Amino acid sequence: MRTSPEQTAAHGAMLTIGETASLCAVSARMLRHRESVGLLHPERDGNGYRLYGEHDIAHIRRIRLYRDPEPNVEQIGAILGQPTKETVALLRMHRDSIEQRIPRCRRRCRASTHRAGTRGATPHQ
Numbered sequence: 001m002r003t004s005p006e007q008t009a010a011h012g013a014m015l016t017i018g019e020t021a022s023l024c025a026v027s028a029r030m031l032r033h034r035e036s037v038g039l040l041h042p043e044r045d046g047n048g049y050r051l052y053g054e055h056d057i058a059h060i061r062r063i064r065l066y067r068d069p070e071p072n073v074e075q076i077g078a079i080l081g082q083p084t085k086e087t088v089a090l091l092r093m094h095r096d097s098i099e100q101r102i103p104r105c106r107r108r109c110r111a112s113t114h115r116a117g118t119r120g121a122t123p124h125q
Helices: 003-010 017-024 028-036 052-067 073-080 084-118
Strands: none
Touching: 017 052, 028 052, 028 084
8 A cells, every 4th residue: 555645755755846835735835935935844865955844845835825815935934933923923813813804805796797797797607
């Protein structure tokens, strides 16, 4: 029976960039970019290939959480090095920011639905 990348990483084995990208639902290009801006620091094997472990997987998932839809990449970098107390405060700020955008998004949705309706389309087509 073949083990999944998730099981492999959980048992301390290292994953390739392709396996990591697949497991974390991001592209290999995105992993390289996040490394280039200093958010990720994968190990390298003897041939220079990137290798990701369980800690890296958790780190990538936290980046995705913080990235959707804010804060920006620089803020994420600052968050990752902070103690839990500051991270919780940032997540609360992130939540508040999302809640403030909800009414604007609803207005946009209504406007789009209205425009689509005036062109003969129904909102769910």
